[in-house]
Amino acid sequence: MQWQGVCEFVAVAETASFTLAAKKLALSTAQVSRQINALEKRLGIKLLYRTTRHVSLTDEGHIYYQNCKLALEGLENAELAISQRHHQPAGKIKMTAPVNYGELKIVPIINQFLLDYPSVDIDFELTNTRLDLTEQGIDLAIRLGTLESSSLMANQLANRKLFLCASPMYIERFGEPLGIQQLLSHNCLLGTLDHWRFQQDGKNLNLKVKGRLRCNSGFALVEAALNGLGIVQLPDYYVDQYIASGELVSLLDKFQKPDDGVWAVYPNNRYLSNKLRILVDYLQSHLHQ
Numbered sequence: 001m002q003w004q005g006v007c008e009f010v011a012v013a014e015t016a017s018f019t020l021a022a023k024k025l026a027l028s029t030a031q032v033s034r035q036i037n038a039l040e041k042r043l044g045i046k047l048l049y050r051t052t053r054h055v056s057l058t059d060e061g062h063i064y065y066q067n068c069k070l071a072l073e074g075l076e077n078a079e080l081a082i083s084q085r086h087h088q089p090a091g092k093i094k095m096t097a098p099v100n101y102g103e104l105k106i107v108p109i110i111n112q113f114l115l116d117y118p119s120v121d122i123d124f125e126l127t128n129t130r131l132d133l134t135e136q137g138i139d140l141a142i143r144l145g146t147l148e149s150s151s152l153m154a155n156q157l158a159n160r161k162l163f164l165c166a167s168p169m170y171i172e173r174f175g176e177p178l179g180i181q182q183l184l185s186h187n188c189l190l191g192t193l194d195h196w197r198f199q200q201d202g203k204n205l206n207l208k209v210k211g212r213l214r215c216n217s218g219f220a221l222v223e224a225a226l227n228g229l230g231i232v233q234l235p236d237y238y239v240d241q242y243i244a245s246g247e248l249v250s251l252l253d254k255f256q257k258p259d260d261g262v263w264a265v266y267p268n269n270r271y272l273s274n275k276l277r278i279l280v281d282y283l284q285s286h287l288h289q
Contacts, residue, residue: 005039
């Protein structure tokens, strides 16, 4: 691609004036005019309507301006990203994460990040509401599971595995389910969903279950399972320590779904700034420990 005349054309398109464009670029008006004339000649297209009092874009000029603006923004972002790469990150990052996962896994990492990078400020909202990142000016969101199709950009930070488990006390009293359908005769401790997720013969399977307790807190469901009240399906970060200690027993492992993703998501219209890139790398590194 030849760049001669592109910056001058974009400046004229945005100011609707050769004089103002020249002032913006610290060039002479004659030089701006020559560059745009050469650009139009090279393209073989008239980009601007010119009168003694007014400058406006032709239809082709509108199309060319939109594409040139994106190209120049991309070039500026690339240069800024490279220039910042070896500088200490500074400034504010506005981010969000789901409540329980955020409290358990993300908050400790963020606290250490702030100690390691004292020039960064973080505005952190824990919510289970899926916020509109662009509308609310959020730089980064932590999201779990399968991502919906969207214009957002995403980096995978870690994996998340679902476990089905119960206490030895419950299994002794009510027996261990040997198949997915046997769960229908057990007391299932429910969260926000009324179904549990499995994989059978390579296909995803959702089973609608029921039980005596429903609660939107993973901590409360773990406590109920530890007390022998029923079977629970929860992500690894709730139950890992109890499975390792034997206080909970993992069930139906062969029907476990493949790991879900833990994602860093950010708006498509924002390049990954130095501070954001370092934070994403930091989260990824610490979540894998």
